[in-house]
Amino acid sequence: MNKLDICIIEDEEILRISLKDDLKDAGYSVDDFENPLQALDVVKKKTYDVIISDIRLPVLSGLELLPKLRELSPNSFVIIMTAYGSVETAVEAMKKGAYDYITKPFDKEEMLLLLNRVKELKSLRIENKEYQNYFEDKYNFDAFIGESDYVKELKETLKIISETNSTVLIIGETGTGKELIANLIHYNSPRKNKPLIKVSCGILSKEVIESELFGHEKGAFTGADKLRLGRFEKADQGTIYLDDIDDVPLDIQVKLLRVLQEQEIERVGSSEPIKIDVRVIASTKADLNELSKSGKFREDLYYRLNILPVYLKPLRERKEDIVPLFNHFLHQYSNGKQYEVDEAVYRILENYNWPGNVRELKNIAERLSILCRDCKITAAKLPRELSFPSGDIYLDSDKNKPFTEIVEELEIKLIKNALVSAGYNKAKAAELLNLPPSTLKSKIEKYGL
């Protein structure tokens, strides 16, 4: 990384040779050309980090050469050498894509300083690219796990949505994957190299949300000791993800509507509109249509947001995704270990209603990966509320029923649950219920199960 491959194009022999020697002494690898056409031939086959070219050359001037170099080697840094007094030509060269210029005569140190800057920039570019690749890998569509037809179709829709610039509204209960979807859309969109800025509208207080979103001028309010850019300005050219938009206060909703309509914001404390180019992805856990009917959400904003709605089903309504998701998370937390999972575990997971959706499933996989040191995941190791969800046992009890009957109903439910969870293996079911197998057997006979 420290070494740069450099190409010098200069027809003045003395300058060319002395520059080449200086750069070689400084540890760089250098090729030199008197004729620009010869240089072009080599650039076709070899990539240089830096091309240092004179502007006045025989056959082809530096200005004519530049577009050809940019085309053949777009990632090379081009430095133009120009005579004193022709700075305007150098500026012209920079407009055409040269990285910088140096005025002749220059001393060795000046050139080495310039090359040091190139080195820094080059390593920044590499870091940036690695960062970018990381996000592209992390957020390709395969990262969205699920085998239900619903998820397969959803992914196809998301691919189409990603290519557009339109506003997206993601609707789904907590933990269903709304934020993951926002990431997928952004990192697969033409804006992927620009920022994705996230705003959790639900946790920002009414007082701070406006300046968070739109920024503020110095002195706009007590404590505003300097100008601050808002999240919309930070997301310029990129995407903003407004999580829990249903929690945004009504007076801020008016301003959001304006941003969406006009693509411009006003910082708090200023009435000067600032043009922005931001794609908006919003998410909501509540039905915005219902909220707008009851006056809690502006109807016009709802319509403006609801251009590309994406509805994320709760996990309990796409049971085929539960096992693949569980295995995926278990693998993620496994540290290379292989787990043996009892069939009964899968059945219990599929029967549970997952109020916390995928997040809850992910947490359980993490917990099991830590607790199951023997790498065997059995039903007995699952949290009890999964096998015996509280709440549903009283649901159909009616007030006129005698207590003994309610208790019997409850027993029947618990036994049925345990049998399903244990794959109808009575010994395992007894273990789940913490009952002696003989007691379970007599109860099964009593209730004719």
Ligand SMILES: Nc1ncnc2c1ncn2[C@@H]1O[C@H](COP(=O)(O)OP(=O)(O)OP(=O)(O)O)[C@@H](O)[C@H]1O
């Ligand atoms: N289909 C999926 N495949 C892989 N991981 C998923 C999937 N759905 C959700 N997750 C993971 O589950 C966790 C919760 O998802 P996420 O934060 O996107 O949900 P959310 O709907 O935005 O939640 P909230 O409304 O509470 O903010 C995250 O770690 C996310 O990566």
